[in-house]
Amino acid sequence: DSGVTQTPKHLITATGQRVTLRCSPRSGDLSVYWYQQSLDQGLQFLIQYYNGEERAKGNILERFSAQQFPDLHSELNLSSLELGDSALYFCASSAAGASTDTQYFGPGTRLTVL
Amino acid sequence: GQNIDQPTEMTATEGAIVQINCTYQTSGFNGLFWYQQHAGEAPTFLSYNVLDGLEEKGRFSSFLSRSKGYSYLLLKELQMKDSASYLCAVRTYSGNTPLVFGKGTRLSVIA
Numbered sequence: 001d002s003g004v005t006q007t008p009k010h011l012i013t014a015t016g017q018r019v020t021l022r023c024s025p026r027s028g029d030l031s032v033y034w035y036q037q038s039l040d041q042g043l044q045f046l047i048q049y050y051n052g053e054e055r056a057k058g059n060i061l062e063r064f065s066a067q068q069f070p071d072l073h074s075e076l077n078l079s080s081l082e083l084g085d086s087a088l089y090f091c092a093s094s095a096a097g098a099s100t101d102t103q104y105f106g107p108g109t110r111l112t113v114l
Numbered sequence: 115g116q117n118i119d120q121p122t123e124m125t126a127t128e129g130a131i132v133q134i135n136c137t138y139q140t141s142g143f144n145g146l147f148w149y150q151q152h153a154g155e156a157p158t159f160l161s162y163n164v165l166d167g168l169e170e171k172g173r174f175s176s177f178l179s180r181s182k183g184y185s186y187l188l189l190k191e192l193q194m195k196d197s198a199s200y201l202c203a204v205r206t207y208s209g210n211t212p213l214v215f216g217k218g219t220r221l222s223v224i225a
Contacts (some may be wrong), residue, residue: 002158043215045213
């Protein structure tokens with residue numbers, strides 16, 4: 001158990017809908033990262049937040065958005081869902097500051113778009 | 115751009131030793147990570163290298179050569195539970211930054 005929690009574990013929805021994925025980082029960690037992992041694809045970095053502020057942006061679609069709240073939990077919002085958005089979505093967290101920070105991953109949310 | 119290459123699949127026998135290679139070409143380098151991921155589960159941290167050389171941690175060791183853009187993960191005394199994907203990831207510059215992941219190597223351990 002990494003200490004990172006994600007809800008829900010599974011999500012099934014239809015095309016065109018909107019969903020929200022939630023992540024709580026490990027106690028004391030200030031950074032949160034979101035990744036998408038499609039079948040047979042590597043982990044694709046989406047976005048990073050540090051202490052409530054956006055720190056880095058990767059291959060995140062305009063239909064997707066995220067935020068980190070004052071209690072440091074984060075939400076990833078996916079809208080106008082398409083079949084191709086079906087994937088595992090992982091959240092990871094790390095401590096702040098040191099360049100040797102390790103990212104610890106949550107159990108993921110499996111999103112299925114029908 | 116960023117490019118990380120790993121073999122797609124490998125098979126090895128229980129009790130044996132296996133070496134999983136990773137080569138990278140990235141804009142800047144500030145450390146290389148290895149993660150283990152069982153199917154449908156979260157990646158779990160195995161090792162971190164930032165300086166050239168070998169880091170040993172129990173049955174797992176990881177090697178880095180920055181001049182060659184090369185790393186390997188060595189797994190000894192293979193067990194069936196080691197069947198998983200092994201992900202190589204590079205941090206491209208200092209600070210609390212995202213990682214660039216390879217597509218992973220799927221290792222099957224057979225009896």
